[in-house]
Amino acid sequence: MSDEQNSVSDILEDSTYKYGFTTDVESDTFAKGLDEDVVRAISKKKKEPQFMLDFRLKAFAKWKTMKEPEWPNVHYPPIDFQNISYYSAPKQKKVLESLDEVDPEVMRTFEKLGIPLDEQKKLANVAVDAVFDSVSVATTHKKKLMEVGIIFCSFSEALQEYPELIEEYIGSVVPVGDNYYAALNSAVFTDGSFVYIPPDTISPMEISTYFRINTEETGQFERTLIICAENSYVSYLEGCTAPQFDTNQLHAAVVELVTLENAEIKYSTVQNWYAGDKETGKGGIYNFVTKRGKCLGDGSKISWTQVETGSAITWKYPSCLLIGDNSSGEFYSVALTNGHMQADTGTKMIHIGKNTRSSIISKGISADHSSNSYRGQVKVGKNATNARNYSQCDSMLVGDKSSAHTFPYIETANSSVQVEHEAATSKISEDQLFYFESRGISRENAIEAVISGFCKEVFKQLPMEFAVEAQKLLTLKLEDSVG
Amino acid sequence: MLEIKDLHAGFDGNEIIKGISLTIKKGEIHAVMGPNGSGKSTMAKILSGHPSYEAMGGEILFDGENLLEMDAEQRSLAGIFMGFQYPVEVPGVNNAEFLRMAHNARRVKAGEEEIDPLDFDDLLSEKMKTLGMEKKYKERNLNDGFSGGEKKKNEILQMAILEPKLSILDETDSGLDIDALRVVSEGVNKLRNENNALILITHYQRLLDYIKPDYVHVLSDGKIVKSGDKSLALELESQGYDWVTTAN
Numbered sequence: 001m002s003d004e005q006n007s008v009s010d011i012l013e014d015s016t017y018k019y020g021f022t023t024d025v026e027s028d029t030f031a032k033g034l035d036e037d038v039v040r041a042i043s044k045k046k047k048e049p050q051f052m053l054d055f056r057l058k059a060f061a062k063w064k065t066m067k068e069p070e071w072p073n074v075h076y077p078p079i080d081f082q083n084i085s086y087y088s089a090p091k092q093k094k095v096l097e098s099l100d101e102v103d104p105e106v107m108r109t110f111e112k113l114g115i116p117l118d119e120q121k122k123l124a125n126v127a128v129d130a131v132f133d134s135v136s137v138a139t140t141h142k143k144k145l146m147e148v149g150i151i152f153c154s155f156s157e158a159l160q161e162y163p164e165l166i167e168e169y170i171g172s173v174v175p176v177g178d179n180y181y182a183a184l185n186s187a188v189f190t191d192g193s194f195v196y197i198p199p200d201t202i203s204p205m206e207i208s209t210y211f212r213i214n215t216e217e218t219g220q221f222e223r224t225l226i227i228c229a230e231n232s233y234v235s236y237l238e239g240c241t242a243p244q245f246d247t248n249q250l251h252a253a254v255v256e257l258v259t260l261e262n263a264e265i266k267y268s269t270v271q272n273w274y275a276g277d278k279e280t281g282k283g284g285i286y287n288f289v290t291k292r293g294k295c296l297g298d299g300s301k302i303s304w305t306q307v308e309t310g311s312a313i314t315w316k317y318p319s320c321l322l323i324g325d326n327s328s329g330e331f332y333s334v335a336l337t338n339g340h341m342q343a344d345t346g347t348k349m350i351h352i353g354k355n356t357r358s359s360i361i362s363k364g365i366s367a368d369h370s371s372n373s374y375r376g377q378v379k380v381g382k383n384a385t386n387a388r389n390y391s392q393c394d395s396m397l398v399g400d401k402s403s404a405h406t407f408p409y410i411e412t413a414n415s416s417v418q419v420e421h422e423a424a425t426s427k428i429s430e431d432q433l434f435y436f437e438s439r440g441i442s443r444e445n446a447i448e449a450v451i452s453g454f455c456k457e458v459f460k461q462l463p464m465e466f467a468v469e470a471q472k473l474l475t476l477k478l479e480d481s482v483g
Numbered sequence: 484m485l486e487i488k489d490l491h492a493g494f495d496g497n498e499i500i501k502g503i504s505l506t507i508k509k510g511e512i513h514a515v516m517g518p519n520g521s522g523k524s525t526m527a528k529i530l531s532g533h534p535s536y537e538a539m540g541g542e543i544l545f546d547g548e549n550l551l552e553m554d555a556e557q558r559s560l561a562g563i564f565m566g567f568q569y570p571v572e573v574p575g576v577n578n579a580e581f582l583r584m585a586h587n588a589r590r591v592k593a594g595e596e597e598i599d600p601l602d603f604d605d606l607l608s609e610k611m612k613t614l615g616m617e618k619k620y621k622e623r624n625l626n627d628g629f630s631g632g633e634k635k636k637n638e639i640l641q642m643a644i645l646e647p648k649l650s651i652l653d654e655t656d657s658g659l660d661i662d663a664l665r666v667v668s669e670g671v672n673k674l675r676n677e678n679n680a681l682i683l684i685t686h687y688q689r690l691l692d693y694i695k696p697d698y699v700h701v702l703s704d705g706k707i708v709k710s711g712d713k714s715l716a717l718e719l720e721s722q723g724y725d726w727v728t729t730a731n
C-alpha cells in the first residue's frame with residue numbers, strides 16, 4: 001500500500017514543473033548582443049586554437065546571410081538575436097583540479113536534479129558531464145574511462161588536449177552553413193561534450209551529458225561530438241532541464257556523431273526543458289537543435305532515441321547519413337506536447353551506401369491546445385542499391401483541442417529500394433479510463449498503462465532507468481489533460 | 484447488500500431513471516429486462532460510477548455505505564463489478580497485464596503484497612481453463628480487435644479474477660454463440676456462492692434457463708413496472724413488453 005500511495009503522491013507533487021528553480025551563482029556573463037567581436041571574444045576567452053576561431057568566423061559570416069526557417073509548423077514572435085548574451089559561465093578562479101572545487105551551489109543544483117556529481121554519490125554506471133548554462137562544470141568517471149582509452153570530457157578541454165581530433169571531425173557532419181541555427185551555434189557555441197571511443201572498445205558504462213540552463217537572458221549553444229572508431233560501441237544519454245522564466249530562452253545545440261567501420265552509437269535523449277506556463281503559454285525554451293549522425297564506415301549503425309516532453313517550441317530532426325555500405329540508422333521518438341507547446345520534430349534518413357537500412361518509429365502525443373507535427377524525410381541516392389526504410393508514425397490525441405500532423409517526404413533515385421510508411425491516429429478516451437477505474441485501477445495507473453502501451457516500441461530502446469523515468473514524466477504531464 | 488431507494492438519474496440533466504427502488508440480498512440473482520432504451524444500461528452505469536452519469540435524487544447503499552459518494556475505482560475495490568454491454572478496446576495494453584493490474588489493485592487494498600507475473604500467470608491459466616478460454620486471451624491486447632462474443636467472454640474472465648460481491652452483467656449473453664452462452668453461463672454459475680449476488684440485464688429468456696434468477700424485474704421508461712419470479716420472463720417471451728408496459 002505504502003509504495004502505491006507514494007508513487008501517486010509523488011506524481012501529484014510533481015504536477016507543476018519541479019525543475020523550475022534558479023540557482024544563485026556568481027557568473028561571468030557577456031553583455032548582450034552579437035557581432036564578430038563577440039565571436040572573437042568567446043574564442044579568446046576559451047584560449048582556442050586558430051582553426052577554431054576560423055571555423056567560428058566562417059560560420060558567423062554565413063549566418064549573417066541566412067534567414068530563420070519558416071517552413072516548420074510552429075509560430076512564435078521574431079527572436080531578437082541582439083538581446084541575448086552569448087556567454088555565461090559560473091565564475092571560477094582557475095582551472096579545476098577536482099570536483100571539490102566546483103561551486104557548491106552548482107553541485108547542489110545538479111543534486112536537486114537527481115544528478116549527484118561528487119565522488120561519493122556519483123552514479124555508479126553512468127559517466128556524467130554536467131553543463132551549466134554554457135559551461136561544463138564537472139565530468140565524472142573520467143579516469144575509469146581513460147583506462148580503456150575512452151576520452152570523455154568537456155568540449156573546451158578537448159580543444160586543448162585533442163585539437164587534431166576536433167579539427168578533423170567538427171563540421172564534418174553538420175557543416176557550418178547547414179541551417180540557420182547550426183550556423184549560429186557554430187559561431188558562438190561555448191561548451192559541450194566530447195567523446196572518443198578507440199577501436200575495438202565497448203564502453204564499460206553509459207556516458208551522459210546533463211544540460212541545465214540557469215540564467216534568464218543567455219542562450220545555450222552547446223556542441224557535442226562523438227566519434228566511435230572501428231568495431232566499438234557506446235550508449236550515450238542526454239538530459240535537459242531549465243528554470244521557469246516568463247521570457248523565452250533559446251537553446252540551439254549541435255550534435256555530431258561519427259561511426260567508423262562496424263561501430264555503433266546509441267544516442268538517447270530525455271528532454272524536459274521548461275515548456276512555458278500551461279494556461280497562458282508564457283515563457284519556456286525554444287529548442288532549435290541540429291542533431292546528425294554519419295555512418296561513415298561499412299556496417300556501422302547509429303540509433304537515435306528521443307523522449308521530448310518539454311520546451312515551448314521544439315524544432316529538431318535527429319538524422320542519419322548512411323554512407324558506408326550495409327550501414328543502418330534508427331530513429332525512435334516519443335514527442336509529447338501539452339499546454340500551448342508546439343513541436344515540429346522528426347528525422348532524415350539519407351541512404352547513400354548499398355544495402356543501407358533505416359527505420360523510423362515516431363509516437364506523437366498531443367494534449368490541451370498543443371500542436372505536434374512529425375516531419376520525416378527518406379532520401380535514397382542512386383547508388384544505394386537495395387536500400388530499405390520502414391517508417392511508422394502514430395499520433396495520439398488527448399482531448400479535442402490539440403492537433404497532430406504528419407509530413408512524410410520520400411525521395412528515391414534507385415529502383416531497387418523498398419520504402420514502407422504506416423501512420424495511425426488514436427485517442428485516449430474517457431471511456432477507456434473508466435474501464436480501468438471500474439476494475440479498481442487508479443486513473444494514474446490507467447494513463448500510464450495506455451501511454452506506455454502506445455510508446456512501447458520506443459521505451460524498449462531506452463536504458464532501463466531512463467525508460468522508467470520517461471514513463472513517469474509522460475504520465476504526470478498528461479494527468480491534468482485527460483478528461 | 485444493495486439497496487436502491489427512489490433513484491432518479493441520467494446525464495446532462497436528462498432524467499433517464501425515474502424513480503427506481505430495488506433491494507438485493509446476498510446470494511440472490513435478479514434479472515432486469517425491458518425494451519431498448521428503457522434505461523437498463525444507464526442504471527448499470529450509475530451503479531458502477533460512470534462519471535458522465537449523475538444521480539438526481541434518491542440513494543444507493545452498498546453494504547450500508549453510500550455508494551454515490553464513491554468513485555468508480557472505490558466501488559470496484561468495494562466489490563462491485565460491471566460487465567459492459569460494449570466493452571471498450573484498449574490497444575497497446577496487454578490483456579494479461581491489465582488483469583494483473585486489476586488483481587493487484589485489490590491485493591494492495593487488502594494490505595497484501597502484489598502478485599508477481601509468474602504466479603499470476605498460474606492463477607490466470609486456471610481461471611481460463613474453467614471458462615474454456617483459449618491462450619490468445621492472455622497474449623492479445625485488451626479487447627483490441629476482439630469479436631463481440633470474445634469481448635463478452637473477456638468480461639467474464641475479469642469477473643472470475645476479481646471475485647466481486649455484486650456483479651452487474653449488461654447483456655453479456657448477446658453476441659455469444661450457443662456453445663459460448665452455455666460455457667459462459669456455467670462459468671458464472673461456478674463463481675456464485677451464498678455471499679455474492681448478481682444482476683443480469685438481458686433481453687432473452689434463454690440465458691435465464693442457464694442462470695436461474697430469483698427475481699425478474701421489467702424496466703420501462705426508467706421505472707420498474709413489474710417484478711416477479713422466473714415465470715415472468717417466460718410470459719414476457721411469449722407476450723412481449725406491451726403486455727406489461729400498457730398494463731401499467
Ligand SMILES: Nc1ncnc2c1ncn2[C@@H]1O[C@H](COP(=O)(O)OP(=O)(O)OP(=O)(O)O)[C@@H](O)[C@H]1O
Pocket residue numbers: 494499517518519520521522523524525526535568
Ligand atoms: N451517453 C448517452 N448519450 C446520449 N443518450 C444516452 C446516453 N446514455 C443513455 N442515453 C439514452 O438514454 C436512454 C436509455 O439508454 P440505455 O442505454 O440505458 O437503454 P437500455 O435499456 O440499456 O437499452 P438497450 O436494451 O438497447 O441496451 C436511451 O434513450 C439512450 O439513447
Ligand SMILES: [Mg+2]
Pocket residue numbers: 523524525568653654
Ligand atoms: Mg443497454
